Amino acid sequence: MAPLLLRGARLPDGDVRDVLLDPDSGLVARVAPPGLLPSAPGGLDLTGHLLLPAPAEPHAHLDKALTWDLAGAPPGDLPSAVAAWRAYAARVTEEDVFRRAGRTVDELCANGVTAVRTHVDLLTADGSYGDGDPLRGLRALLRLRERLRGRLRLQIAVLHVDAPDELLHRALDLGADLLGGCPHLSADPAASVERVLRVAADRGVGVDLHADETLDPGAEDLRLLARAVREGGFVPGVTASHCVSLGAVRPDEAARTAKEVAAVGIGVVTLPLTNLYLQGRGRPSSTPRGLTALRALLDAGVTVAAGGDNVRDPFNPVGRADPLETASLLVTAGHLSPDEALDAVTAGARAVLGLPAAGPYEGAVADLLAVRAQSVSEALGASCPERLVFAGGRLVSRTSVVRELY
Template structure:
């Protein structure tokens, strides 16, 4: 049983300083500062902005922290895939588990209380060794962070996918744009997910070809089959390369099919557009068209220091800042994409500093959204279901 917790003096975005009473995993009371009676446990959050805790909707914990090990040169998506596949031949379950834990701990310290990670079907005689490591990690961190696992593959044998889902993976993934027959890959994914009673989370249209059709194929298949499980499309880069009218049409089809879209600015800015040395395209999906169409938009950090991206710090505020700079979203829209939008795509209940919400919260030093996005202060306190799960404090000395 988690004891009640009183938060004193936190500022809410666009609002005044408040006190909050957390009890039973929920925000029970929100009141003007200094008006709630003293509680058995209190935290002074003066000087902090209180946000809904971020959720990371698209991670690759099994690949994380391998950049220095793989030795891949800066490259595009096909070259990154090849570099990872070559290295993955020698990764074992223990290696995946250790690196995944380090990356997950960084995400939690930065504010994430829920993470969806993809798990590769790995090359070699034991293709599910990475999945086993992530399943074990999911159980070990239960109570601190919610972990969802999606099986990632390109045209893997159906019996292997069924085995992975039977082991406990939450969703079926895939990369239709890397398949010789994207339409058939989408059709198979929808059919198999329906038969196994799981959701879908596909890497879609991760290229700058405006003729790429993964998202449109997925929307049509979901409607045709009457698929009722959760459906997520990650990347959707080609949407940003389409003419505005066409992008709006595809976005509307995705909205009508109930598809949540995850944009991944850091990795896609790194991988995409290398063949355009002049006027390099941004490599992002059409975030404004998706929002205008009513699509549930989330944003994630994707790869962290692996062959697909040599940088990244597992920080949702970094992702949000990139959406402001490269995606031209407002700070409020960008923060929504990594908090409420991400939780919605993951199928999680609403969280935040208001009465009745799940008490998953991030307190970060600062007074406004623009300040916390601009400074990304590591001075943070993370609360999950009313319990503090991480606190980072910073000592700065100037001489």
């Protein structure tokens, strides 16, 4: 394919540059002041646009997406959401998952996402894994992954609570990329963590656990995971998602745990949209934010990513499948700077997914998002629906807006 020249784009540091993309290599070939690069047919004028690294979505639930109206509206706490989803899961079909997940991925792509890690339930109504076809959701997402090749990278993590080893191996044999789990829902969280790491090590795949999705300061999933990784010498990548309880402990304790997490290379994914919705409902006065200890983790050198988690399902009735919405919440509720928040949904998210760096820089992967904005704070604060999305140096999505005021 012919190189693609993006003219007059403003970079995150404020400089205006022309950026040459090479679709054959999928990399950014050149970055130069305007007018210095040879023009080519089919180039794009990005005057008035901010050119950013494309976001990645490090934590989605595509099999659950868009089921809020279908599954009923629970009161809004985590146990009620789990119960509502399990009841609905009894009648979920492979085609149902494929259709809803496809719609959600289209929303993610239009908003700038070029890589997604989704968790997928082993679909049973009661979690017993005994009857029915628990792998139908996984098969739907494997089909979707094939359809998305060239437009979006899709990683699939198997989400379960104490599923038999045999079922986990079947899921990996089908093509799942890594193992997930919810130790805090297990009868024996420590054994659950150790078993997932053992199976993952046997298969040479990574792990991404739902950890400490509670405001209880005594929750131990993250510490158990850090200790098990340290003692077992686990090599493939390890991610802990949620880690809400870390934000409920004393600052000195959060700092100690953060250092333990950094020492063993665990990445942490914070999920502000869903955790702000679900957590703290029993505390009507001085309601806690329900986020992990972001500053302690960053100060310790932990790779911190941020995701959207649920999109209009029993765990959260809202959500726009937009990483810039996620980043905006990290500014308002997590007290990060706009640049730190943007990093969590771009560089941090790609690092957790094990992907090379992307952005408008020579030699970087040409996964880019052009937003009609002049600064990072404007991009996060004003929603900015006009966007162009590039994956591997190719334009894969363009959203234009017509606004009429009378």
